[in-house]
Amino acid sequence: MPELPEMETYRRLLTEQLRGYVITDVYIGREKSLNVSTVHFTRKVIGRTVTSIRRRAKHLIFTLDSGEHLLLHLMLGGWMFWGKEADKPDRTIQVRLDTVKGSLYFIGLRLGYLHLLDATGLAERLHPLGPEPLQPELTMEQWLVRMAKKRGRLKLQLVNQHVIAGIGNCYADEICYEAGIRPARACPSLSENDWERLYDSIQRVLRTAIQYGGYMEQPFYTGDRLTGKYTERCQVYDREDEPCPRCGAAIQKETSSGRKMFFCSVCQH
DSSP states (O other): OHHHHHHHHHHHHHHHHHHOOOOEEEEOOGGGGSSSOOOHHHHHHHOOOOOEEEEETTTTEEEEEEEEEEEOOOOOOEEEEETTTTTSSOOOOEEEEEEESSSSEEEOOTTTEEEOOOHHHHHHHHTTOOHHHHHHHHSSSHHHHHHHTSSHHHHHHHHOTTTTTSSOOHHHHHHHHHHHTTTOOOOOGGOHHHHHHHHHHHHHHHHHHHHTTTOSSSSSTOOSSSTTTTTTOEEEEETSSSSTTTTTBBBEEEEEEEEEEEEEETTOO
16 A cells, blocks of 8 residues: 555656646546546536645645645555556556646556545545654654553554554554564553654655655656665565565564564564
8 A cells, every 4th residue: 555655756746747737638437436426526627727736644635726625545556657548557547637748547446536525525534644754743752742652562553544644564664673673562562762763763764765756566657767666675564584684584474453564573672
């Protein structure tokens, strides 16, 4: 599932390609990806200019000049492609937005969605989300207060979007590895120093992942050399039995509450 770095990469690339352009046509291949009828969606979107594209947690928000918004969540398996008809992947397209410059293809939205919302509806949908991990408002002091009384396993708190927004399975494991703490640790067993290391690790791992375009497998456009370049830099995620980059021990995999956890049993305590 695309996480904060992947959606931030999409936001930056889409801002270059789509912002300021009029949506000239719409194709809906899967009406269940929408929250309104195809007729209503088409009527509200065609002819509207995309004035901005921003990210909140794992969502993208396309703001239209009408004041309405398209809220995107790719969920598991979802991705996007920008280009001309001749360039698009040979995949089923759930939604397509056309402009004179090119088309934006939404692929794999069987679990994801593209919802049309007014300002009130958008605020209601985003209200339950926790703070953004890279925003200055989440200081070390606020982080320590927020996590002080958390219970359960560490990874389950890191991926809880109500606790902190945008982190999922991959980056939770990478953050824990960077901090030298196992993702299965019980939160009450963590010291203040542990939480401080985790805060610093969140900053380093997410910023590096953004720099290298996240771990998406598919390019965003033909010739894209950024999207997905962090994949080869993952230290532990999805690297079971491979040698730990720090000590050489085999990376382990465990499952807890239905979530896979990858870690080094030597380097992480």
